Amino acid sequence: MRHIEPAPPKTNPKAFRAIVEGRRSVRKFTKDPVPDHVLDDCIDLALLAPNSSNLQPWEFVIIKTPELRAQIAEACMGQNAAKTAPILLVQIGRTATWNRNAQRIIEEWHEEAIPKQVDTYYNKLVQYHFTTGPLNILGLAKRVVKSAVGMVRPMPHSHYTQADIKVWAAKSCALACENFMLAARAHDYDTCPMEGFDETRLRQLVPMANDAFVVMVIAMGKRAENGVYYPRQRFDRQLMVREL
């Protein structure tokens, strides 16, 4: 059956601009707690982020316990944002859940008859794209095939190494992080994304699977008066944007 989804009702671009412009990396938070319904909504919206092949290679670990937060703040190099925030979110990427999630998409498909192309995509193409084999041997073979065939016709993107899969997961995770931070701002709360952390120490504090890696730790709370350290600085648009 063809799925028809009408465009959503007209929204307010000015309100969106205010949210995007109002988001700053906040390094000092007040002691005000973040209500559960706000946090839940931000997580729900993070989970709606676009993600590669809808394979959702992410996990969100919410840290509320003060003792654990203090330890995680230490692992975040004692950064003020981490030390003062009432909520820390450890955002984790997964490089080995693609197969489980591909099967889940098939199992949880919204109608009984799975379209053939969906079935082929998740049962065959995804396997091809993500399998790299021991010591990346299959990845190497794929690279040889792609280089040869790619000379005569376009070849789809594939992953040749586990490092490629990590980059793949991190892209989708980063989009979810941005959804989370914008959602927080929409609720009048603020955030600070952090990659200044000691991953080895974080792994000791937050149980995670072997294939998991920490994409960001996000501090969240109410912005303290002196929470933003500097005015926003962005480079000239002409340096960064090209039109062809």
Ligand SMILES: Cc1cc2nc3c(=O)[nH]c(=O)nc-3n(C[C@H](O)[C@H](O)[C@H](O)COP(=O)(O)O)c2cc1C
């Ligand atoms: C992936 C990533 C990692 C970051 N890591 C840190 C960090 O460890 N500590 C910190 O204070 N800010 C961190 N930031 C925030 C940036 O410094 C900040 O986004 C940048 O200076 C622009 O400022 P703005 O977010 O207020 O626009 C990080 C941002 C991103 C996207």
